[in-house]
Amino acid sequence: MAYPCAHLHLPGDLWGRPATHQPAMEQPLVLIDATLATRNLGFQHRARQILRDVDIDALRGSIVGLLGSNGAGKTTLFDILCGLKSQTTGTIAREVPAERVAYLTQIVTIPDALKLGELAELVQGIAKCSGSALEELVGQLGPRERDKFTALYGRRAAGSSYGEKRWFVFLTLLSTDADIYILDEPTAGVDPEYAVYMWRSLETLREKGKSVLFSTHHVSEIGDNCDYFYFLKDGITHRFKDATEFIGLTGAGSLDEAFVRYVIGNLS
Numbered sequence: 001m002a003y004p005c006a007h008l009h010l011p012g013d014l015w016g017r018p019a020t021h022q023p024a025m026e027q028p029l030v031l032i033d034a035t036l037a038t039r040n041l042g043f044q045h046r047a048r049q050i051l052r053d054v055d056i057d058a059l060r061g062s063i064v065g066l067l068g069s070n071g072a073g074k075t076t077l078f079d080i081l082c083g084l085k086s087q088t089t090g091t092i093a094r095e096v097p098a099e100r101v102a103y104l105t106q107i108v109t110i111p112d113a114l115k116l117g118e119l120a121e122l123v124q125g126i127a128k129c130s131g132s133a134l135e136e137l138v139g140q141l142g143p144r145e146r147d148k149f150t151a152l153y154g155r156r157a158a159g160s161s162y163g164e165k166r167w168f169v170f171l172t173l174l175s176t177d178a179d180i181y182i183l184d185e186p187t188a189g190v191d192p193e194y195a196v197y198m199w200r201s202l203e204t205l206r207e208k209g210k211s212v213l214f215s216t217h218h219v220s221e222i223g224d225n226c227d228y229f230y231f232l233k234d235g236i237t238h239r240f241k242d243a244t245e246f247i248g249l250t251g252a253g254s255l256d257e258a259f260v261r262y263v264i265g266n267l268s
């Protein structure tokens, strides 16, 4: 079962084996203005080198995007950053303990019989936070969103759509008092209205000085919502300051086209 919150995960290999891989050698990595950073991070699964050289910095008060093809290793990277897998090489530095990292996994399964409000209370209990943070977060939403949230709170998971559950779990996770939020495709399967609500809530986190690291296949979100982003290709990350730089590098006419050109190595 996938849980909505990192605090609920047990460290280990999600592929069914105990986490036996340990970093070959820890190099000291000093954080400057960042809450989370990696250097030369690699991950090998059996004979497959999935991550080779991942260098990322999640600056305080920033929303950082991660692009990459299907199977590029984004989820693997997030699992490592949250301590669910261990890197085989390289270094991670985190300003806060793993308990201060909230992780919205790609798949969240909620038992049908559970009311969404009960799920929120469960997460708050595990994360040791009160419900007032969620009330505050919901209070910042517009009246239409607040009404939707209130209706969902009393509804069973079985009677809620995928997008409704995704948004509800997203808000619940945001209301836990974390410092770093790692979101694996938060808006996948969510309609544009709920996605707009999500981005608004993430902006409030940025204003509070939190770090947000998210992956997406909606490349427009990179241009619209993040402060800078990384592209993960062949196990290596490249940093881009914005969509304009990315499009310029590829000589593409749009972000979607830039993505394809970058993936297939067709640069101008």
Ligand SMILES: Nc1ncnc2c1ncn2[C@@H]1O[C@H](COP(=O)(O)OP(=O)(O)OP(=O)(O)O)[C@@H](O)[C@H]1O
Binding pocket: 014, 015, 045, 050, 068, 069, 070, 071, 072, 073, 074, 075, 076, 077
């Ligand atoms: N249980 C598993 N056993 C073996 N290999 C796996 C397993 N899960 C993932 N992989 C492999 O690890 C690689 C990275 O997978 P990962 O899920 O991290 O990619 P991703 O970038 O998140 O992909 P997507 O965008 O499709 O979600 C893929 O090549 C995948 O085949």
